[in-house]
Amino acid sequence: MASDEPEVTTVTSKGQITIPSSLREQFGLEQGTKLMVVPTDYGLVLKKVDLPSVEEFQQRVKERADTVDVSPEDVSRLVHEARGDNE
Template identity: 85%
Template sequence: MASDEPAMTTVTSKGQVTIPSSLREQFGLEQGTKLMVVPTEYGLVLKKVDLPSVEEFQQRVEQRAETVDVSLEEVTQLVHEARSENE
């Protein structure tokens, strides 16, 4: 199936949908992958959320620490807030 061909799925009583396996493979969607659901004027759009690895996150924090004065406690709080938003 080409990526521009539409695929059909059904919403369950729990509000769940199954993404066809060909599209899961094409877009690298595995169990536990986070998807953002974005309402648009045309309908709903699913966007894969790529969270950085722990190593990437630590590198980003270290780079920012050189220019921004942020405590470890503040970073921890921001991480918890971001995780809550993505659940």
């Protein structure tokens, strides 16, 4: 259960913030964890993005293979773009 106590952090010159260790532990945030930043009328909300496992992703691709005309190269490119990888 989330604590109601607010935590304060500072934005660096590069736009980075440090999430306090107690919150990183509470929400399972490790190095490399992807977070979505959602603007709302009340401010910004951070949402942990849980990416599917390789096996789950492969199953999703198989399920859609007959209905979508996408090459393996397209899939690879789209995955890299979504992950923010520099190919």
